Amino acid sequence: MSLDEHRLFTRGFSAENCIQCGKCIAGCQHTDLTPQQARDIMKKVTIKPQWYPELSFCIRCGKCNYRCPKDARPSDLEYECLEYKRRAEQEFPSSMAYAINGMGAEGWSANFFRDVYKGLGKTDKNILRAWATPKKSKDLLFIGCTDRMLPRTWEESQTLRNAAKFGGPDDCCGVWAIQGGLLDEGYRIAKRLVNRLLENRFDRLVLGCGHCQKVLTRMIPEKLGIVLPFPVISIYDYFLEMLETGAARVTTPLNLDAVISDPCFGYENGDEFLNSVRRLATKIGINISELPHNRENAVCCGYNGYFNNGKVANFVKTALMKRKDFAQSGKKHVMSYCPGCHLFNHYFQPGYKSHYLLEDVLLALDGKVAEPFSVLYRRLARPRIAWNLASVAKSALLPVKE
Ligand code: SF4
Ligand code: SF4
Structure with a gap:
């Protein structure tokens, strides 16, 4: 075509x-x-x-x-x-294809997210099944593809008990298809998500992932002319609102000294978004400092680089820029609020301790997290995932002529 x-x-x-x-x-x-x-x-x-x-x-x-x-x-x-x-290209790079969710309706079958969901235990799978069903609630919390890999974390949170959770296995905002240059497919994924959200009855959408927020509140209106018929609030503002109205309180302050690392979507979501993230981090007891490149100059964790061609070399080249920033900050603890940045910083930035803000917020408010990211690290080491990652490794590692 x-x-x-x-x-x-x-x-x-x-x-x-x-x-x-x-x-x-x-x-x-x-x-x-x-x-x-x-x-x-x-x-x-x-x-x-x-x-x-x-x-x-x-x-x-x-x-x-x-x-x-x-x-x-x-x-x-x-x-x-x-x-x-x-x-x-004659063929879409398999290393990139494996990293894109939401393509089930486009005829694509396996991907990393689906593989992780398939490998979950019975309780987690039941939660995912329930999340796939439309809800009726004042606030609807859309759980993005990565956070969805740890269902009990969100489902069992006391603080989040009043928000209905939603997000089936193929419900995705389309950001990675778009970042990879599959624009039509990506926007079709995003449009499907809007339709899926509209199957619910709710007053306000709470978005846990900043990529989803960027796609739903900026890219869809600009590119598809679709204006969402409901208000949207980030999960950071949702938590701040609860803290400020007394609906939640900090029970376990973190006492952490960390440098905050803005992801690519941070500045795209606006200054208020960036400020809310920082206010929330401060409220839960994190003494935050800034990277040399944050906000309008934020450097990518590496994942966007990977989506140029699905090559590890491109990921490494981009991640090294972030690493230089970490070194200049003089801090050993890095706070990310993108689950992807957190995962990549954990695996590929040795010498730094990566933290995920949402996990730390739940820890500070609830006093516990049912399934911390450490559970996911163990899941990712399972043979099925390792085998599938190995099968796309050739595509990811071999050099390419641009
Ligand atoms: S910065 Fe200059 S060259 Fe680039 S798009 Fe704008 S007008 Fe064109
Ligand atoms: S990498 Fe540079 S050229 Fe590309 S979108 Fe970002 S600022 Fe623009």
């Missing part, structure tokens, strides 16, 4: 606005292009959008949109170029 037949949504980049000044990519911390090189590339790309190897540095973090003096949305052009690359 041709690209044009796939054009079901607005790509976003405005060629009319763009003056080819190159400020977008010249200011990008993932490349060291000179201003002239950046101008030359942007001229070429805007005249004929397609995949250019010179763009392989881009991890689609979205930050160049804020550098553009003409509001031309250059990051959307980067997505579009990657999409050309994907469509031209």
Whole structure:
């Protein structure tokens, strides 16, 4: 099928606005292009959008949109170029395919998330089954793909007892398909999620994952013209609201000194979102400091780099930038509020102790966490997961010619 037949949504980049000044990519911390090189590339790309190897540095973090003096949305052009690359490939890299959830309706079968869900015990599976069924509640908490790997954590939390939980195995916001350049598929996944959410009856949607928040509150209105017919609140604001109204209280302050590490979606969700995360961390007893690159300059944990081509080398290259930030912070404890960042920092940033803010919030408020991430680490070491990871390792490790 041709690209044009796939054009079901607005790509976003405005060629009319763009003056080819190159400020977008010249200011990008993932490349060291000179201003002239950046101008030359942007001229070429805007005249004929397609995949250019010179763009392989881009991890689609979205930050160049804020550098553009003409509001031309250059990051959307980067997505579009990657999409050309994907469509031209004979086969979607299996290492990336395995990392994308929500593609069940597209005919894809196994993926990492589904494999973890399948390997859960009876109690957890029953919880997941219940979460897949639409609910009626004042607040509906959508549990994202990664948090869903630890069902009892959310289901058994006293603090979260009044929010109905929702999220079936294939319910995904589509972010990783989109990040990987499968734009049509990604937006179809997102649209399916909106329809699934609408099967519920609720007053307010609480989002546990910032990626979901970015897709549902920013990308869907911009790209699909869908405005959600219900208010959305982040789980951080939800906890803050409970603390401020007395509906919850800190029973077990953490007394932790940690550097906060913003994920790619942080700045995309706005200053209020970033401030709420910090306020909540402080309220539960974390003495937070900032990385040299946070907020509008936040560096990726590596996972977005992986979604350029499904190669470990690209992941490592990006993760090393984050590591440099960790070293400069002088701290040994790193607080992430993206479950993906937390997982990757845990596995691939030796010498640093990775913390997940939501887990620590539950610990501080409830005094316990039914299934901490340490349970997930054990699950990931099981033979079935290890075997499936090994089967995509060749695709992830072999070098690729851009
Ligand atoms: S997208 Fe914006 S920053 Fe980039 S070249 Fe065009 S006008 Fe300049
Ligand atoms: S999307 Fe991010 S990585 Fe890509 S050019 Fe823009 S700022 Fe750089």
